[in-house]
Amino acid sequence: MFKKIFLGLLLGLVLGGKVVAQGVDYYLPYPGILPDHPLYWLKMVRDRAGLLVTTGKTAKAEKLLLYADKRLGAAWALIDGNKVPLGVSTLTKGEKYLEQAVQLRDSFADKNKLDKAVKKHLEVLAILKEKTGSYTNLVGEMTMKLEAANSQLPVKSVIEASFSVTEATTVYAVLEKTAKANNWELLTKDYDFGKLVVSIGGTANSKDMAWIYYVNGGAGDKAADKFKLVSGDKVEWKYEAVKP
Structure with missing residues (x-):
């Protein structure tokens, strides 16, 4: 029975990934025995003991992510079963x-791995939400909590982006693409002179700090959506002190 369920899980990963997962390059580990197995309690004891004896922060973080991924895979198999x-x-x-x-x-050590894992969990939650019947709201709450945590992941104070003519034509277009790729919330305000970026990934402008863009090392002298780029330009967005 377990083999049939897990084969279904793998089939869902292969066939359903292109439709719902939107191509996130992150694969869930094999979950092992499922919670409906009579010896699963031994696995729970082992996992808890493993966390207790793990003292290094990096090792603990990696272990927590592994446990999260395995339980996501196990939950998927159970719900499909x-x-x-x-x-x-x-x-x-x-x-x-x-x-x-x-x-x-x-x-x-690899923060990008965690970011991809969060995106993968969001994708799988979206799949499972449609299969959980009366538990749909509960799964929806999990999704909202994870989305909130994801939007608060730290954004670097300096964002760099290489540019090619086929990808974008303005500084703002480069930022918009970078924000979308990293799942950062991007907030702007429209003025007569163009778009003003007011927040990137939850890090907002204040009276003392603001997002300022640089092209090839020089500060921009116009709105980001008005500054047209040429091939080879290097764009940086820096969160820095506002000059008086």
Whole structure:
């Protein structure tokens, strides 16, 4: 029975990924025995003990992410196997592990791995939400919490982007593409002179700090959507002190 369920899970990953997963290059690990197995409690004890004896922040962060990913895969298999209540319970535990991993983001050697994992979890939650019946609202709440955590992931104070003519024509277009690729919320205000970027990834302008763009090392002298680029230009957005 487990083999049939897990084969279905793998088939969903291969066939459904292009439609719902939107091409995120991140693969979930094999979940092992599922929570409906009589010996699953031993796995839970082992996992908890593993966290207790792991003292290094990087190792703990990686372990939390592994546990989150495995439980997501297990929940998917259970829900596809019509064991929705147990699947949702497993999903809840997995997302709690992921929340803890996100809180330790600075401890990851490869932060991009965590960012991709968050996106993958959001994609799978979207798939499972449609299969959970009366638990849809609960899965929706998990999604909202994860989206909130994702939008608060730190944005670098300097954002660099290389430019090619086929990709964009303005400084703002480069920023918009970079923000979309990293799932950063981008807020702007429209004025007569053009767009003013007021927030990137939750980091907003203030009276003392603001986002300012540079092209080839020189500060921009017009609105970002009005500054046209040429091939080879290097664009940087810096969050820095406002000059008096």
